[in-house]
Amino acid sequence: MMAMRNHTPNTEFVLGGFSEQREVQAALFVLFLGTYLLLLLGNLGTLLVVGLDAQLHTPMYFFLSSLSFLDICFSSTITPRMLSDLLAARKVISYPQCLTQLYFYAVFSTAECYLLAAMAYDRYVAICSPLLYATCVSSRACVLLVAGSYLAGILNASLHTCFALRLSFCGPNVVNHFYCEGPPLQAISCTDPTLSKVLMFVVVGSNLFLTGLAILVSYACILAAVLRTPSAAGRRKAFSTCSSHLSVVTLFYGSLAFMYSGASSRHSQELGKTASVFYTLVTPTLNPIVYSLRNKEMKAALGRALGRKHSAPK
Template sequence: MAAQGNGTPGAHFVLLGFSEQGNVQVVLFMVFLVMYVITLLGNLGLLVLIWLLAQLHTPMYFFLSSLSFLDLCYSSCITPRLLRDLLDEDKVISHAACLMQFYFYVVFGTTECYLLAAMAYDRYVAICRPLLYSLSMFPGICLLLVAASWLAGLTNAALHTGLALGLSFCSPNAINHFYCEAPPLFALSCTDPEPNELGMFLMAGVNLAPTMLAILLSYAFILAAVLGRRGAAGRRKAVSTCASHLAVVLLSYGSLLSMYSRRSSRSSRQPDKVASVFYTMVTPMLNPFIYSLRNQEVKAGLWRLMGRKHSAEK
């Protein structure tokens, strides 16, 4: 049954996902399942570690715990549905469920952009203005930055979803993607999706440009401060505190830019699927390990926690 129009009872879409891969879908299911489990364990583990260890109750780790929570939400918005579709021949998703997934996907994606910018600003203050750090990054301002990131995500998602509600859909109703992402959804519209495509393109610029600028400026000042410091030890410490965050930024923004650098919703979707897998599954899985493996405080806290547990068992 094709989706006959916006708001039509029983209207639905079919998520093609990786149908063209045929028998490989079972292998993909196992790979994506392992990735999702690692994502859950890694981000939940980092959240628990930061919550349990008092020495990690600092602005940097507050932002990191917020990122871990966001990655859990992001991955859970996409992956469980994909896992079901890989084993189920009926890949149908209702019109309402599709728009809901689209809404939360935009919320989490936009929020992450602003949160990464807030984390870059935190590193800038810590390295370039260390004497003012406690005054500039007190708990209230950290909470405000995280809340503002979520508000930006909710606002952007409401605008996009509101525009999508104005579309009507005709046969064929097959979305050439593994989740309800904007360009392949717009491609099915009976009405002209030009306003939606233009809105997506403009809002991507409105949200990506200032957050990328904030990150680039923060790291430009950080680089200047690091190069101006005397002593290799001070430089190494400054670089180590930023390397993890910079790696996460490159992963996230690299995937985003590859997906939204083109306005056309009717171009080939295969490269976009690869970029989407990277952005929605690989990056949330890698984030906690990038931070923990590169961060001496996290590793020391983990060993300290394990040491307490071992002593308690004795």
């Protein structure tokens, strides 16, 4: 009972989201490391190509490069630590480190939601109102949209950290997850986490609903405009592009929504760990492929960059 009254948090948590079998941990290390290297290669490549090619200095590619930078930051908040834990005998993280990881994870994940909504708005204006594009998506507007995405991330992360600070930990300190996240921390709290769960559900749900609605409405208007075009080839290309974008967005939003849906059973926690791998590793790896490598202008810019490299004097 004295421990229950003591609201001082444990000095460290044990991350128990990994299998105890060393063979499984070694396989996960290879899988996660390979995926992380692909993520870095794809997103750094996008940043370099957009930065070096003057023809890509447009709002759309400004958003793409911003997404690549955000994906690198988002995944790097989680993955390097996760890889080191897979090799470590004791997978422990201190309380301050845990809250720091939670904070930056919330910043970048929330900012990505709003940035994806800004990218959908950019495509909506470009296709549905091309005459207003220069006015609605000016350089200043682009900077404000990206800055607003980060501001939303900072505000949301501050709320998440406040929710975590309300929790006390006086029992087992084993977190059933790969890293520090809200729901797994609530699951081991010795105080009633109901209020924190409700507040987190409202905050996360509001962010996902607002940005998800903006994306769906934008793409619905784009598809409606495309259907009115006489070119069958243009319709097929637009449908292919929109379906690819929406599939990645659905994967990201769906896995986030599942993680914060409030499920607390052991089975749901295991599924939550799987979902977290999708939005911290898989989706950031797919983004350069879907948004960049399938884009003819990006391919042409990459060809020009490689051509300049091969033609440079030795």
